[in-house]
Amino acid sequence: MSVPTPPEYKDPHYSLHADGTRVEDLADILRKRAAATPDLPAVITPTGTTSFRELDLEANRVAQALLRDGVVAGDRVSYIGENAPSFLAVMYGASKMGAIPTALNFRLAPAEVDYILGDGEPAVVVLGAEQERLAEVAAAVASVHTVVTVDDGPHSRSYDAWLDGVDDTDPGYRRGPDDTALMFYSSGTTGRPKGIELTGPNLGQALAAMHYLLELDTTAVALAPVPFFHVSGLGLALVTNLNGGALLLRNPTSPADLCRILQEDRVTHAVAVPTVIQFLMSLPEVHEADWSHLRYMIYGAAPMPESVLREATAVMGCKFLQSYGLTESTGGVTMLSPEDHATDGSTTHRLRSVGRPMPNVPVRIVDPETLEDLPAGQRGEVLIGGGHVMKRYWRNPGATDASITPDGWLRSGDGGSFDEDGYLYLHDRLKDMIVSGGENVYPAEIESVLTGHPAVAQVAVVGVPSERWGESPLAVVVAVPGQTVTEAELIEWARERMAHFKCPTAVAFVEALPLNASGKLLKTELRSRFG
Structure with missing residues (x-):
């Protein structure tokens, strides 16, 4: 079934600013906003506030530092760190000179970071606060010629020193509509992480929707x-x-x-x-x-x-x-x-x-x-x-x-x-579907029903082997702190609300569900543990 979409937005790309122009790349978001409202706060942190003008000028210095270090349009520039003004400055700055900003998960183990950096081949890696542990890993990747850390460290240049003395003029690079504007990496739950290339028009349409x-x-x-x-x-x-x-x-x-x-x-x-x-x-x-x-x-x-x-x-x-x-x-x-x-x-x-x-x-x-x-x-x-x-x-x-x-x-x-x-x-x-007694059983449907129970904080349903049915649904439950609930109560709750063949035949209680570094549920681990 294909569902007709609602009426189109007035602007199919980025939304319009006060000056009536349309922005079509990441860099243009900051360029236009800094021109329109330079003194408004762009970012507020526990230690201070960064205005749009300040963020724009810092992004310009990042762009100029990258050019000084020999980075060219199309090169990748990776940032690994928690949400911070420096993350935005590097992302916007790389865009201003044509490089592809690449956001990496700071929760990954060094070996996982090593794989992704080897795959993406960035020219520059910027490490956020408390990420100095990854500086030696980044420096060992063949493509990387500059490692920058917000914290000082023995295997990198400090962020402030890297930007010291560079011009704060916008290089003014304009990316083409088919050029890659941003790259994320998949979480790798079904194999090796993959780089996901997004263009300016991709981002433009998505941001227009949110706008x-x-x-x-x-x-x-x-x-x-x-x-x-x-x-x-x-x-x-x-x-x-x-x-x-x-x-x-x-x-x-x-x-x-x-x-x-x-x-x-x-x-x-x-x-x-x-x-x-x-x-x-x-x-x-x-x-x-x-x-x-x-x-x-x-x-x-x-x-x-x-x-x-x-x-x-x-x-x-x-x-x-x-x-x-x-x-x-x-x-x-x-x-x-x-x-x-x-x-x-x-x-x-x-x-x-x-x-x-x-x-x-x-x-x-x-x-x-x-x-x-x-x-x-x-x-x-x-x-x-x-x-x-x-x-x-x-x-x-x-x-x-x-x-x-x-x-x-x-x-x-x-x-x-x-x-x-x-x-x-x-x-x-699709791969998580449970076939029980010849019937297709969908874990999300069971999870939705069990989540409605007042004592259930989180739940994941997986298929486990059954001599009679081939597979049967098992509910793995995290209870709300301070509340108790039994296996029999949850099974009865489900049986009152859905077809019996869909209901879990067993319930296991755990302190927490297993998640990967991106926060995604690892059902493979649950199947291995309870299967």
Whole structure:
């Protein structure tokens, strides 16, 4: 099934600035914003504030330092570190002279970093705070001729010294529409990490979507806890810069700390997973706080239980929004809008969906073998088309051909279905589907039901061998702190809400679910442990 997209945005690329011009590359975001609102705060950290003018001039110095060091257009410049003004300055600065900024996961082990750097072959590697441990690894990569660290170290140049004495003039490089503008690396859950090349038009269309959905402006304060090596984290940073809002770079250490930060800094746009929102609702101070400044709570990674949504909406009074997408699709391609989160019960049936396709984003459900469209209600593979689809995988034509069809559709690998109203429901990665007694069982459906139990904080469902059924669903559960629940109670909860053949036959309780360095669930580890 192919769902018609809503009406197109006025501008199919980046949104318009006050001067009426359109920006078509990363560098233009900062160029235009620094010209329009130079003195407004671009980034707020616990130690200070950086204005758009200051960020723009620092990016110019980065560009000039790269040129001085022999970097040319098309070279890669990697940044490994936590969210920081220097991350943005390096990204924008590399773009200003034509290099390809490459965001790497700072949580990876040295051997994993060594592989990615060897694959991407950057000319320069910049290491953020507390990443000096990787300087020797980076220096040993053949392509790397300059290693820069925010902290001083024996195997690198310090960031301040690297930029000392260089000109702060913008080189003025203009990238072509087919040129790679940014590169991320996949998390490697199904093999070696792959470089994902995104172009200016890719980013432009994605940012236009967020611009029109989030109502960001120069009064906005966006809390950016998601790492910039995630397309969703960097996407929020870019669209906030684009619209002149302030990025708040503070990392909450607990739900209570998140509540404090949201209040102290009068955050207007926040990002959290449903579990964190559920924990927030258990705090007395959340119910006593003034939430009049909060406009949007953006969530993802799991459906929002109806009970949590009702309480959070009543307490916070803001708009809730979630989205679905991949790095290969330049982030979000569907949206479950604030209107879909009605608390009067009229949209309850949609809360397990990830919403409808965004404007300008065609989405299809097809038979994974024939790629023929399937009707509403029938499950197949999610295909994504249009300007959001990545350029290719870096130096990996085989993987590119396996992921992008000859006519340009991105194969997500996710199982899904549409309802009659065009809302998309996900049913796990295709490879995660459980076949039990000849029936297809989708872990995401079971997880959604179990997450609705008030004592369940997190859950992952995997298939385990069964002599009778071939495979049976096992639910691996993390309980809400301070609450107890039994295996029998959860199985009965599921049996009251879904067909019995879909229900878990066993429940295992754990302290935490296994995650990789990007925060993605490792179901392979659960299968190995419990299978």
